Amino acid sequence: MTSAQPATQTITVSSFSFAPKPVHLTAGQPVTLTFVNSSGSSHDFTAKTFFGASRITAGAAPGGEIELRGHETKTITLVPARGTYTAHCSHFFHTQMGMTNQIIVD
Numbered sequence: 806m807t808s809a810q811p812a813t814q815t816i817t818v819s820s821f822s823f824a825p826k827p828v829h830l831t832a833g834q835p836v837t838l839t840f841v842n843s844s845g846s847s848h849d850f851t852a853k854t855f856f857g858a859s860r861i862t863a864g865a866a867p868g869g870e871i872e873l874r875g876h877e878t879k880t881i882t883l884v885p886a887r888g889t890y891t892a893h894c895s896h897f898f899h900t901q902m903g904m905t906n907q908i909i910v911d
């Protein structure tokens with residue numbers, strides 16, 4: 806018997822990193838992702854292929870990204886599809902500063 810409650814995963818966003826790295830999810834299992842920006846600067850979590858392949862049931866990732874103002878928290882609930890995806894912060898020069906990640910769904 807499976808639970809109706811989605812699993813939860815917190816992804817902390819800071820200047821200039823993501824944690825955990827990589828993000829590990831279970832294919833086909835609903836999960837609520839909570840993005841916590843622990844910094845006072847704005848960042849985003851851009852993962853167009855990942856969000857495009859997922860079935861989003863609550864929240865939104867317009868344009869395949871989660872945009873966070875300083876100290877903002879956002880949640881999205883989705884059903885991830887099996888695969889390995891890349892994520893990054895698309896703000897100017899943040900990728901080069903180390904804001905890259907990988908999402909492994911298996």
Ligand SMILES: [Cu+2]
Nearest residue numbers: 848894896899
């Ligand atoms: Cu950033």
